[in-house]
Amino acid sequence: MAPLISAEEKLNERIKELTCLYAVSSFIANSNLDDLHPTLKAIARSLQGALLYSEEASVEIKIEETIFFAGKKTAEQVFIISAIKAFNIPIGAIKVGYSKAKFTSNSFLNEEKQLLHKVAFEIGNLFERKQIIEKEMLSRRQVERADRLSILGEITAGIAHELNTPLANILGYSELLKEQFQDNKAVLNDLEKIRNSAIYSREVVKKLMFFSCDMPHQMxxxxxxxxxxxxxxxxxxxxxxxxxxxxxxxxxxxxxxxxxxxxxxxxxxxxxxxxxxxxxxxxxxxxxxxxxxxxxxxxxxxxxxxxxxxxxxxxxxxxxxxxxxxxxxxxxxxxxxxxxxxxxxxxxxxxxxxxxxxxxxxxxxx
Missing domain, CATH: 3.30.565.10 (Histidine kinase-like ATPase, C-terminal domain)
Incomplete structure (x- = not known):
């Protein structure tokens, strides 16, 4: 049985509940989606203040493994609970409790249970919005990355083709010069360095062509x-x-x-x-x-x-x-x-x- 309260007390309780809902909406509207901890802490405190026995109440908002707490901790409690869902998938819950030594399950007003469900619904909407924005940002980054890689592929393909001919010339002429300076070890050593550098450069060009998908497939x-x-x-x-x-x-x-x-x-x-x-x-x-x-x-x-x-x-x-x-x-x-x-x-x-x-x-x- 719900606690007996006067008409004036009922009116005050409705005002507290409406004030809580307004505050929750304000916290959510001004929240930083990159860090929702301050928002959830503020919601927990606001929800505690909206309860009939607010000084004796505890509010626990659990999102996955993180808990946001407000109020008075007691070992054994009577409580009401409401699941928090994002896109119909449970991601947490809100639990409101009193000390079992002083209160019973009938100590909660029906309006408080409805308030709890509304707040849980609002938090669920907040996390849905966060997930939608994160997915949009990820999709945008993937599109931007694909565009960047496409442009880089075109550029590297052009560079690779431009470099192939001069590198082939360097390798060809260095081989011809080696024949002309067979008896000059110093020149041969220098030509070998030129040849090795050209071969290394040619391998880099091959990698550029692989990156730009300009190498012919042999499927x-x-x-x-x-x-x-x-x-x-x-x-x-x-x-x-x-x-x-x-x-x-x-x-x-x-x-x-x-x-x-x-x-x-x-x-x-x-x-x-x-x-x-x-x-x-x-x-x-x-x-x-x-x-x-x-x-x-x-x-x-x-x-x-x-x-x-x-x-x-x-x-x-x-x-x-x-x-x-x-x-x-x-x-x-x-x-x-x-x-x-x-x-x-x-x-x-x-x-x-x-x-x-x-x-x-x-x-x-x-």
């Missing part, structure tokens, strides 16, 4: 488990240098896929060489290959330092590198991205547990 239906195993076996000396163990887990021995085997090998090489570079001595690198009815999935994980959130959006951009000067061209991951994209696939990175990074590639079968 053929093949068993990709064989391609991946062969690529890993070629990297055994690299593993040995740092005492790294490579664990390979392949779901099935035969996973057929129409792919450019050379380009897939390039993808595996680049990702594993990166993983080796950032892995600690005697670390473990894991390569997993599996398939579903619609996709082929390749996961390469390491136990390195991981990828800082502040640079996560940039790692596939050409010439972006966290390696010291002279140790990386910044083209490895952009090449991987270009090859995967040219095969209509996707590549993402996520944190490994307890540390490191997982790169996940998904190729559609059709």
């Amino acid at each position: 053929a239906r093949t068993n990709i488990t064989t391609v991946i195993k062969d690529a890993i076996s070629l990297l055994k000396p690299n593993f040995s240098k740092k005492g790294i163990t490579c664990q390979v887990a392949i779901q099935e021995t035969n996973i057929p896929f129409r792919v450019d085997s050379i380009q897939l090998t390039q993808v595996i090489f680049n990702l594993i060489i990166n993983a080796i570079y950032f892995s600690p001595e005697k670390g473990v690198i894991t390569v997993k290959v599996s398939q579903t009815s619609t996709h082929i999935i390749i996961e390469i994980s390491d136990q390195g330092t991981g990828i800082d959130k502040t640079i996560g959006d940039n790692i596939f951009n050409p010439f972006f590198t966290t390696k010291p000067v002279g140790e990386g061209s910044g083209l490895g991951l952009s090449v991987v991205h270009g090859i995967v994209k040219s095969h209509k696939g996707s590549i993402k990175h996520s944190p490994n547990s307890p540390k490191g990074t997982i790169f996940t590639i998904r190729f559609p079968k059709n």
